[in-house]
Amino acid sequence: GQQLNQSPQSMFIQEGEDVSMNCTSSSIFNTWLWYKQDPGEGPVLLIALYKAGELTSNGRLTAQFGITRKDSFLNISASIPSDVGIYFCAGHSFGSSNYKLTFGKGTLLTVNP
Amino acid sequence: SAVISQKPSRDICQRGTSLTIQCQVDSQVTMMFWYRQQPGQSLTLIATANQGSEATYESGFVIDKFPISRPNLTFSTLTVSNMSPEDSSIYLCSVEGDRRKAFFGQGTRLTVV
Numbered sequence: 001g002q003q004l005n006q007s008p009q010s011m012f013i014q015e016g017e018d019v020s021m022n023c024t025s026s027s028i029f030n031t032w033l034w035y036k037q038d039p040g041e042g043p044v045l046l047i048a049l050y051k052a053g054e055l056t057s058n059g060r061l062t063a064q065f066g067i068t069r070k071d072s073f074l075n076i077s078a079s080i081p082s083d084v085g086i087y088f089c090a091g092h093s094f095g096s097s098n099y100k101l102t103f104g105k106g107t108l109l110t111v112n113p
Numbered sequence: 114s115a116v117i118s119q120k121p122s123r124d125i126c127q128r129g130t131s132l133t134i135q136c137q138v139d140s141q142v143t144m145m146f147w148y149r150q151q152p153g154q155s156l157t158l159i160a161t162a163n164q165g166s167e168a169t170y171e172s173g174f175v176i177d178k179f180p181i182s183r184p185n186l187t188f189s190t191l192t193v194s195n196m197s198p199e200d201s202s203i204y205l206c207s208v209e210g211d212r213r214k215a216f217f218g219q220g221t222r223l224t225v226v
Contacts, residue, residue, distance in 0.1 A: 026120075033215065040222065042217035044217075045114070048212065048213075090156075090215070101215055103155045103156045106154045106155055107156070
């Protein structure tokens with residue numbers, strides 16, 4: 001099956017720092033989705049990407065759909081304590097049923113105030 | 114985005130018993146999805162539930178263990194049967210919105226003792 005490699009697994013940063021995390025796949029994806037999950041909650045959609053090279057922002061968050069269609073990154077600028085949580089990438093690959101999402105293993109972000 | 118409500122939000126169950134999780138959506142949707150998230154892990158798709166037909170299960174998941182109902186376009190249930198401690202996980206209901214975005218309920222945190 002499809003696999004997504006998400007890195008880093010965890011990050012410990014100081015408030016105000018910028019953060020970057022990325023996902024790579026073994027095959028071409030036609031959709032990339034980035035989620036945040038707080039403890040005890042379900043994942044919440046942050047950004048959706050649909051074509052190679054697309055760069056989309058949502059407040060302090062910016063995500064890009066890689067040119068090769070096999071990767072995506074998420075940046076968080078000027079981090080604040082409420083950015084703490086687990087960030088997941090997910091995507092639909094070409095050739096798969098549209099509804100079937102593959103998830104990365106997540107990046108645990110800790111922000112020290 | 115759809116509003117998805119899950120019940121219960123958490124439960125502690127004895128091994129050998131069964132638990133039924135409910136998922137209610139505030140709009141009609143064709144497909145609903147059930148995921149499992151084991152402790153510290155990513156999301157794994159259990160099955161896809163279409164109204165009026167049997168659920169489609171992913172590899173490693175079977176109907177006898179995880180029976181699913183989909184009586185109408187806004188509701189679904191997932192039963193975790195004959196539970197063991199290995200079933201302790203977060204179970205998440207999901208629907209697909211516009212442009213292949215997936216939205217999640219808050220999850221049901223299950224602990225089997």
